Amino acid sequence: MTTLSELTGDYVLDTTRTRVGFVARHAMATRVRGQFDEFEGSAHFDGDDPSKSSVRLTIQAKSIKTRDQRRDDHLRGTFPDTDHHPTLVFTSTTVRQLTDTGFRVTGDLAIRGVTKPVTVDFELTGAENDPRGGTRVNFKGGVTIDRNHWGVNWNAATRLLVSAKVTLELDITAIRRT
Incomplete structure (x- = not known):
């Protein structure tokens, strides 16, 4: 791939190679x-006019992992309130x-029934043809949010710790x- 135009199309996340x-x-x-x-997740990428692009990501809250089972169980109940x-x-x-x-992607992030706008900066880090003849693209990005904006603050100790x-x-x- 040599131009963004060649990357135009509809995409689905490769969940085995994606990390959230x-x-x-x-x-x-x-x-x-x-x-x-x-x-x-899915995305439409318009390489000729990126402003016509769009993204949607849905995360299963219960799948949170921190490599500590007790903490994970606690977080599932209190952070996203998975029930x-x-x-x-x-x-x-x-x-x-x-x-x-x-690229700068602005959108609505819904957590715990609260929807707030966030802006995420992404860098296109690669594009290639996969062994099956499809096209893969790689993006890396991040954003810092304040969990209090989504009501993720379950007690006074949480505010301190x-x-x-x-x-x-x-x-x-x-x-x-x-």
């Missing part, structure tokens, strides 16, 4: 890293091209639909 992760400071000294293991809010959803509203390979700022890390691989 997060980092939060704990007790203001250490960092807790985690990820969501179950998600799906009442089983998914986290991002739907883009605008896409802007910043550089040859840089866990930073309100959470960095979302996205390492995306998507496959063009044929």
